[in-house]
Amino acid sequence: MRNSERNDPKKVVRKLVSERIKARPKRITLRLSWEDKKSSIRLLGDGLDETVEHQGTIPFTPFAHGVIEAYEEVYGKLKVISVSFRENVYENDEVSLDLYPTGGAGKFDIFVRYKRRDEEARFREQGLGGSRTSKVRERAP
Numbered sequence: 001m002r003n004s005e006r007n008d009p010k011k012v013v014r015k016l017v018s019e020r021i022k023a024r025p026k027r028i029t030l031r032l033s034w035e036d037k038k039s040s041i042r043l044l045g046d047g048l049d050e051t052v053e054h055q056g057t058i059p060f061t062p063f064a065h066g067v068i069e070a071y072e073e074v075y076g077k078l079k080v081i082s083v084s085f086r087e088n089v090y091e092n093d094e095v096s097l098d099l100y101p102t103g104g105a106g107k108f109d110i111f112v113r114y115k116r117r118d119e120e121a122r123f124r125e126q127g128l129g130g131s132r133t134s135k136v137r138e139r140a141p
Contacts, residue, residue, distance in 0.1 A: 009058040013066025016041060016052055021074055023048040024114055030063045032106035045112075060101050060108050067110050071095055 025043040032039055039058040042051040068090055078090035090097040098111040
């Protein structure tokens with residue numbers, strides 16, 4: 001990573017998330033330590049619990065944009081849906097990112113939901129096989 005990229009918080013976040021996106025994090029959290037002027041980013045998911053420390057504070061906007069860009073690179077363009085004054089959801093047919101900043105607490109959570117695998121799991125739980133079409137194929141003469 002070049003010096004200019006190391007100093008650009010959005011690029012730092014985008015690279016960090018891009019390197020771990022295959023692990024399918026379900027929650028990505030930025031925590032700011034105002035006293036130390038440090039940031040930490042925690043990625044949580046099934047089999048994933050990693051915290052990366054960063055010297056200097058990462059503002060909320062570059063953090064959010066870095067995460068969104070990393071996901072758009074893999075899953076395609078995301079559309080924004082305003083939920084409330086402080087909360088937005090970015091989503092498409094494959095993934096949903098629920099951005100929830102709690103600025104006074106120095107914390108920004110992004111909750112991630114992967115729609116394709118969630119849908120397939122729901123069908124399996126209902127006894128419908130791995131996908132909608134698999135059940136249709138089984139019934140065809």
